[in-house]
Amino acid sequence: MQEPSETVTNAWVRLIRAGRAVAGQIEAELKAAGFPSLAWYDVLLSLKKAPEGRRTPREIEQEVLFEQYNLSRLLDRMEAEGLVRRIPYPGDRRRQFVEITLEGRDLQRRMWVVYGPAITRYIGCRFAEGEAEQLAVLLGRLAPSADAECSGNPG
Amino acid sequence: MQEPSETVTNAWVRLIRAGRAVAGQIEAELKAAGFPSLAWYDVLLSLKKAPEGRRTPREIEQEVLFEQYNLSRLLDRMEAEGLVRRIPYPGDRRRQFVEITLEGRDLQRRMWVVYGPAITRYIGCRFAEGEAEQLAVLLGRLAPSADAECSGNPG
DNA sequence: TCAAATATGATGCAATTGCATAGAAAGCAG
């Protein structure tokens, strides 16, 4: 296992910087509009897309890549705001379902009015459609599930 | 200003997820090896690359995209560990220089031994060199300085 | 069937981050 090439390192640095820059600007717009952060949006959207608007915390975690303990407390806050509701999971009392409420659905919709155009402005505007496609494909290879080609483990 | 296409949204979602996933794994390896986080590394490297190993906090901020107050306190911690030293800025007493110490340089080097191969493993291994180049170029367009093509401002 | 291992979610506590604002030094307009 060896050092990365200049090019690879550069891609990595830009990946992080670009993510930070764009996320920072979008978060700022959401906040300016009086909305909660992207983390809340991610949870709301994840639930909204799920059948019957419900998922277990584990499923949400894996989709949005949050830490278990962070999500647990984020759900506390969201539940306190009435955006989400925890309900028993039939057949396994360790688990639970988290279900989006009407208010939650509504908030998601209202946030999208700010969020969508922001994505257009910070991403869409900078690429031709084919380029965006290319970028998406390349980034898809970095997904946690995607298998690497070379072997070797940490440590 | 309008909604983003599916493709653009997808690129954005993957950008964030990929960054989180890779950063998470790299952070885990660093921690497992007894090292501090990537944020510390970024500051050390930024200083190391600078002439005479020194930069003002503002310069570091802009390079690594940290918040001013976070960097201020990160530097406190790093200074307490002897990795960095604050020295007066000649001709402007508002500013200061942050200078990397020998210990700081050494830590950067030792962290790279873990960090470099991790970049290879999580990024390099997943792309041919030309693809990595492509990815880097596309991501470069998202840099905060890069100008967007369409107009329209938030709000 | 029962103890050990595993899976899921919650929580106490320390560390970090975000927010608003302070404090100090330049820069600027008249």
Add this chain to the structure above:
DNA sequence: CTGCTTTCTATGCAATTGCATCATATTTGA
């Protein structure tokens, strides 16, 4: 000069995150 604005860094306090661990429920395997 003098007062007003801007720039740069620090900080009090609240909110969030990370870490370790707990509590409970299920699964596994002898």
